[in-house]
Amino acid sequence: MSSGTLYDKVYDRHKVTTLPTGQDQLFVGLHLVHEVTSPQAFGMLEERDLDVAYPERTHATVDHIVPTGNRDRPYADDAAEEMLSELEENVREAGIEFSHPGTGNQGIVHVVGPEQGLTQPGMTVVCGDSHTATHGAFGALAFGIGTSQIRDVLATGTVAMEKAKVRQVRVEGELGDGVSAKDVILEVIRRLGTDGGTGYVYEYAGSAIDSLSMEGRMSICNMSIEGGARAGYVNPDEKTYDWLRETDAFRDDPERFAELKPYWESIRSDDDAEYDDVVTIDANELEPIVTWGTTPAQGVGVTQPIPEPEDCHSPETARQAQEHVGVSPGETMEGYPVDVAFLGSCTNARLRDLRRAAAVVRGREVAEGVRALVVPGSQRVQAAAEAEGLDEVFREAGFEWRDPGCSMCLAMNDDQLEGDEVCASSSNRNFVGRQGSTEGRTLLMNPKMVAAAAVTGEVTDVRTMREVTTA
Numbered sequence: 001m002s003s004g005t006l007y008d009k010v011y012d013r014h015k016v017t018t019l020p021t022g023q024d025q026l027f028v029g030l031h032l033v034h035e036v037t038s039p040q041a042f043g044m045l046e047e048r049d050l051d052v053a054y055p056e057r058t059h060a061t062v063d064h065i066v067p068t069g070n071r072d073r074p075y076a077d078d079a080a081e082e083m084l085s086e087l088e089e090n091v092r093e094a095g096i097e098f099s100h101p102g103t104g105n106q107g108i109v110h111v112v113g114p115e116q117g118l119t120q121p122g123m124t125v126v127c128g129d130s131h132t133a134t135h136g137a138f139g140a141l142a143f144g145i146g147t148s149q150i151r152d153v154l155a156t157g158t159v160a161m162e163k164a165k166v167r168q169v170r171v172e173g174e175l176g177d178g179v180s181a182k183d184v185i186l187e188v189i190r191r192l193g194t195d196g197g198t199g200y201v202y203e204y205a206g207s208a209i210d211s212l213s214m215e216g217r218m219s220i221c222n223m224s225i226e227g228g229a230r231a232g233y234v235n236p237d238e239k240t241y242d243w244l245r246e247t248d249a250f251r252d253d254p255e256r257f258a259e260l261k262p263y264w265e266s267i268r269s270d271d272d273a274e275y276d277d278v279v280t281i282d283a284n285e286l287e288p289i290v291t292w293g294t295t296p297a298q299g300v301g302v303t304q305p306i307p308e309p310e311d312c313h314s315p316e317t318a319r320q321a322q323e324h325v326g327v328s329p330g331e332t333m334e335g336y337p338v339d340v341a342f343l344g345s346c347t348n349a350r351l352r353d354l355r356r357a358a359a360v361v362r363g364r365e366v367a368e369g370v371r372a373l374v375v376p377g378s379q380r381v382q383a384a385a386e387a388e389g390l391d392e393v394f395r396e397a398g399f400e401w402r403d404p405g406c407s408m409c410l411a412m413n414d415d416q417l418e419g420d421e422v423c424a425s426s427s428n429r430n431f432v433g434r435q436g437s438t439e440g441r442t443l444l445m446n447p448k449m450v451a452a453a454a455v456t457g458e459v460t461d462v463r464t465m466r467e468v469t470t471a
């Protein structure tokens with residue numbers, strides 16, 4: 001194969017033709033479906049009397065609207081019940097595999113795909129969801145699509161799109177204790193802004209990315225869209241293959257694994273690949289980042305001063321954000337009181353995230369007046385966490401241990417902020433109203449920092465806290 005980036009190679013490999021519009025038609029290897037963005041698209045197929053072209057390349061889950069407390073059917077919320085019923089009907093008719101709660105495989109779509117081995121290197125992965133870039137952590141070309149594109153993919157197994165530029169984001173050095181992948185991506189977005197990635201796909205590389213776990217790589221790729229990039233990916237390596245070997249796709253099929261590995265190796269970016277832009281970040285300099293505003297770009301190192309609005313990408317927005325959150329330039333986020341701690345979302349609710357948070361929580365108690373909840377990313381994560389007693393660690397400390405779903409990441413179920421509550425959140429968006437209340441305030445941070453805030457009742461530099469990591 002010719003020299004180039006993973007993006008070029010996977011794109012070219014999947015290109016069917018150039019359309020009269022000038023866009024390229026790409027073949028889709030995996031189409032992930034959830035209840036919020038698929039109903040309309042299924043409806044459009046029905047209107048045209050079309051079948052789903054590749055049900056075997058399509059996989060559904062339910063995540064946004066599921067209750068995380070009582071899940072008895074019918075759900076207490078009529079709208080949620082209706083959305084799940086509609087999805088059930090659509091997938092049944094089309095013959096699409098569905099990780100529903102009864103399977104023990106249900107979870108947030110971006111947790112489910114990787115853990116079942118559906119997401120593989122060198123694949124094109126699409127989903128009607130902006131955080132689809134998560135799957136890029138496996139060296140897949142993964143992007144979020146809109147309703148009409150979902151319709152196209154359902155009907156044809158292909159999607160129309162334009163080729164993007166590639167920016168390599170090199171993260172060199174070593175992340176300190178208490179500093180995580182989440183801080184890397186918050187730093188990328190802080191530096192380049194929420195639209196710095198417009199027109200680009202991000203390739204994350206460098207020694208710090210190489211050292212990260214697959215979970216960490218997923219956290220980074222997950223938030224690519226928050227920096228404006230259409231997709232983000234990491235070249236596959238031994239860590240990727242180790243993860244894949246343990247998944248449903250390959251656990252009992254080492255021959256298939258051996259057959260595919262040369263392809264996975266071949267789509268890695270070549271050493272002499274050319275990039276449209278390169279940005280380098282020094283991992284050694286990073287500290288845990290906490291957002292002080294209402295976009296994921298408005299973040300600051302926990303011991304660093306909140307910037308003057310004039311020094312921000314968008315001064316007016318920064319001024320309004322500081323007013324909304326109630327912070328002033330020159331202060332630090334350390335000590336900012338919190339009412340709620342949310343450990344969840346497709347950014348940071350995988351087993352390793354929960355383990356890390358548990359190490360901070362173990363032997364401590366949730367601060368008085370703080371409501372703290374853990375919402376595992378999937379039923380498999382939940383079961384694995386329970387098998388090692390993490391649920392007990394959290395429960396004993398006073399956290400609620402819930403069933404999997406998007407939950408308070410976007411508050412499409414009962415898990416919502418009330419009034420002007422402040423939430424220390426491991427999720428990816430802090431927009432006004434995101435967690436259910438327009439006066440609510442969301443402070444994005446890494447999962448250990450959320451755990452620290454839960455037990456101290458305020459934003460706390462987790463690096464100053466003793467941890468107990470014995471399982």
Ligand SMILES: CC(C)[C@H](C(=O)O)[C@@H](O)C(=O)O
Nearest residue numbers: 036037064128129130131410
């Ligand atoms: C509901 C869905 C369309 C949305 C997205 O596209 O990202 C959601 O997952 C989010 O995080 O805001």
Ligand code: SF4
Nearest residue numbers: 131345346406409410
């Ligand atoms: S967890 Fe949050 S970001 Fe992820 S898919 Fe659900 S709503 Fe979107």
